[in-house]
Amino acid sequence: MGRWSLCHGDGYINTFIIYGLITNPETVIKRLETDLSKQTECLTSNLAIVNFNTSGFRLNNPGWADLKNAGPINIDSTSTMFEIVREKIKSKISPFSKNTNSFIRDYLDYIEVQVTKINISKPQNELFDQYDWIFSAWLPLTHTHILIDELNDKKPMEFAEFDLCYWTGQKILCINLGSSSSIIQSKQRKIDYLKKSNPLVEIITIPKNIILKKEKKFPSEFFDTDFKEFWNGLKIPLGPNQPPVLSQYFSDQSIK
Amino acid sequence: MSETLSKNMRLLDHNTLGGFGGVGEGMALQVTNKGKRVLWIAHEGPPKNFTGLDVTDPKNTRIICQTELKHQNMRSNSLEVTGDILAVAYQVYELGLEPAGVELFDVSDPENPKSIGFHSTAGPHSRGVHCLWFVDGEYVHIASGAPDFTPRHPRDDQIYQIIDVRNPSKMEEVGRWWYPGTREGDTEPLPERIIPEPLDELRGGDAFRLHNSNVYPERPDRAYLGYIDGGAFILDISNKSKPEVVSHWSPHNPYPGFTHTVMPLFERDLILVSDECIKDDAEDWPKLTWVLDARNEKNLVPISTLPLPPVEEFGHKGGRFGSHNLHENRPGPSFHSEEIIIGAFFNAGIRVYNLRNPYQPELIAYFVPPGPENSRVPTIQMNEVYVDENGIVYAGDRWAGGVYVMEMDI
Numbered sequence: 001m002g003r004w005s006l007c008h009g010d011g012y013i014n015t016f017i018i019y020g021l022i023t024n025p026e027t028v029i030k031r032l033e034t035d036l037s038k039q040t041e042c043l044t045s046n047l048a049i050v051n052f053n054t055s056g057f058r059l060n061n062p063g064w065a066d067l068k069n070a071g072p073i074n075i076d077s078t079s080t081m082f083e084i085v086r087e088k089i090k091s092k093i094s095p096f097s098k099n100t101n102s103f104i105r106d107y108l109d110y111i112e113v114q115v116t117k118i119n120i121s122k123p124q125n126e127l128f129d130q131y132d133w134i135f136s137a138w139l140p141l142t143h144t145h146i147l148i149d150e151l152n153d154k155k156p157m158e159f160a161e162f163d164l165c166y167w168t169g170q171k172i173l174c175i176n177l178g179s180s181s182s183i184i185q186s187k188q189r190k191i192d193y194l195k196k197s198n199p200l201v202e203i204i205t206i207p208k209n210i211i212l213k214k215e216k217k218f219p220s221e222f223f224d225t226d227f228k229e230f231w232n233g234l235k236i237p238l239g240p241n242q243p244p245v246l247s248q249y250f251s252d253q254s255i256k
Numbered sequence: 257m258s259e260t261l262s263k264n265m266r267l268l269d270h271n272t273l274g275g276f277g278g279v280g281e282g283m284a285l286q287v288t289n290k291g292k293r294v295l296w297i298a299h300e301g302p303p304k305n306f307t308g309l310d311v312t313d314p315k316n317t318r319i320i321c322q323t324e325l326k327h328q329n330m331r332s333n334s335l336e337v338t339g340d341i342l343a344v345a346y347q348v349y350e351l352g353l354e355p356a357g358v359e360l361f362d363v364s365d366p367e368n369p370k371s372i373g374f375h376s377t378a379g380p381h382s383r384g385v386h387c388l389w390f391v392d393g394e395y396v397h398i399a400s401g402a403p404d405f406t407p408r409h410p411r412d413d414q415i416y417q418i419i420d421v422r423n424p425s426k427m428e429e430v431g432r433w434w435y436p437g438t439r440e441g442d443t444e445p446l447p448e449r450i451i452p453e454p455l456d457e458l459r460g461g462d463a464f465r466l467h468n469s470n471v472y473p474e475r476p477d478r479a480y481l482g483y484i485d486g487g488a489f490i491l492d493i494s495n496k497s498k499p500e501v502v503s504h505w506s507p508h509n510p511y512p513g514f515t516h517t518v519m520p521l522f523e524r525d526l527i528l529v530s531d532e533c534i535k536d537d538a539e540d541w542p543k544l545t546w547v548l549d550a551r552n553e554k555n556l557v558p559i560s561t562l563p564l565p566p567v568e569e570f571g572h573k574g575g576r577f578g579s580h581n582l583h584e585n586r587p588g589p590s591f592h593s594e595e596i597i598i599g600a601f602f603n604a605g606i607r608v609y610n611l612r613n614p615y616q617p618e619l620i621a622y623f624v625p626p627g628p629e630n631s632r633v634p635t636i637q638m639n640e641v642y643v644d645e646n647g648i649v650y651a652g653d654r655w656a657g658g659v660y661v662m663e664m665d666i
Binding site for chain 2: 023095096097098099179180181182184185186
């Protein structure tokens with residue numbers, strides 16, 4: 001069975017992120033191994049491979065969800081499409097993870113408010129409105145498992161686990177949602193190893209009392225401007241069902 | 257069984273409690289203001305009341321206190337400590353005997369516990385308190401008979417009572433609840449026995465009485481009850497004087513009864529329910545620990561059970577085999593996890609499960625020591641387990657083995 005190294009000689013790093021509703025992340029990698037050996041980046045419904053050259057993952061990225069078959073709904077507005085995206089994201093959260101569910105709910109509400117802050121100048125305002133930018137928001141990869149070791153046949157794969165992460169094109173923002181659970185040694189050891197070995201990783205821990213606050217509010221204070229103003233550097237808003245050619249063109253144009 | 261079976265657990269110390277190694281269903285950890293760590297241990301039966309074990313160095317534990325019961329016809333099977341207050345349950349072996357109830361001790365000087373209050377539940381139909389829960393310093397939740405409670409069936413005698421202990425010298429009952437139909441005079445019919453036993457045996461298993469009652473600071477308006485053959489109950493206790501049923505779930509029958517612990521995992525909307533094994537040689541197999549989907553607390557749905565080792569391997573080794581006490585995520589110097597579940601399974605020892613996927617709980621560690629000397633049965637009978645905030649596991653053998661101190665490598 002072919003395997004690949006995470007780190008190349010020049011410091012180029014492929015980070016394998018398994019996410020969504022999965023029971024065994026190793027099976028996801030093994031299942032896709034043949035295809036993966038031909039690629040250095042991808043985004044599928046439960047796997048992402050990122051490196052320094054990978055553009056950030058946004059809601060409008062193809063691959064994470066099949067929105068073409070979103071159901072027998074007339075998608076006649078951006079808000080309807082966003083509702084479908086919202087449901088797709090929710091479908092990747094365990095029903096037994098209240099903290100992740102409430103964080104994602106608050107995040108999606110938050111970005112709806114954020115887009116109202118965008119100034120759109122002519123002639124764009126004749127083509128787009130503010131709400132169209134919503135699909136440029138960062139894509140949450142829930143129940144994140146990041147492969148932490150060399151891929152080889154000799155030992156079981158090991159993964160560092162987080163409640164979710166975002167890939168912004170510069171950093172993998174790994175989010176720990178405060179829990180009252182005592183962290184176990186093996187979990188902490190893997191997180192420490194990842195932090196030490198992968199320069200792309202930044203860990204954000206949001207305390208339990210913030211998560212459990214009764215008012216439904218996204219904890220934006222834990223995120224920087226690049227995260228909050230996700231439209232910066234982009235030329236036009238793109239929807240999630242974009243043709244691949246368009247997607248590639250504007251991806252190349254974006255400022256990382 | 258002569259050798260230890262273990263996986264990802266290592267014995268740090270073993271203390272037979274001065275030859276009184278029968279451990280009941282109570283273990284609680286106190287950290288004194290001087291940093292001393294004292295594990296308070298309830299005993300399965302007389303002559304000892306409770307033992308204080310200095311576990312500051314978990315590799316070198318030592319008894320610093322061991323007290324005597326008032327007489328030999330009673331036991332103190334359960335205890336809890338909050339801050340420097342120790343609550344001890346007194347249960348008697350014959351109806352009407354005393355002392356039966358709850359005693360509070362000031363253990364700020366753990367070598368010299370001082371009694372600061374007693375609440376009696378003695379009465380003509382009462383055996384006193386079997387189990388108690390005390391984590392907020394204000395209320396003790398007990399499974400007990402009461403002076404004014406007459407059960408229709410002699411074994412339905414322990415009901416849920418909430419005792420206000422804010423003034424230890426004047427404790428008072430502020431609320432109670434019992435399974436409808438179990439009290440003389442109830443309009444509901446007496447619940448049908450799951451596996452009827454002779455009426456002359458007071459300790460028989462076919463009972464609709466309370467075992468554990470858990471109330472957590474995350475939901476002070478909810479009590480989670482293990483009501484033996486009655487199954488699991490969630491009560492609304494926002495008005496303590498009038499508890500009301502929110503929901504009820506029971507696998508009995510066809511399963512053979514004795515719901516013991518009902519433990520919610522609040523961040524995951526899950527509930528664990530253990531059914532205690534009460535018969536030797538797997539006569540009441542299988543005694544399971546159930547995982548319930550509690551997203552809708554009014555409609556609890558079983559989704560899995562914690563996997564037990566093969567009955568053909570453990571069922572006839574001697575003694576009991578199956579579920580019993582769980583580490584209960586109580587507040588204080590206590591391990592808290594909604595993914596790692598630790599339980600005492602009698603002759604299957606202490607077992608640790610990963611519940612990350614609640615549909616498929618996974619055994620990740622266990623420790624099964626040899627049967628202790630002077631035990632009534634040839635196997636270990638792990639009866640109780642407590643895990644501290646550092647992940648050190650304290651487990652007690654029911655008959656003679658005392659306390660086993662372990663660390664987990666998980």
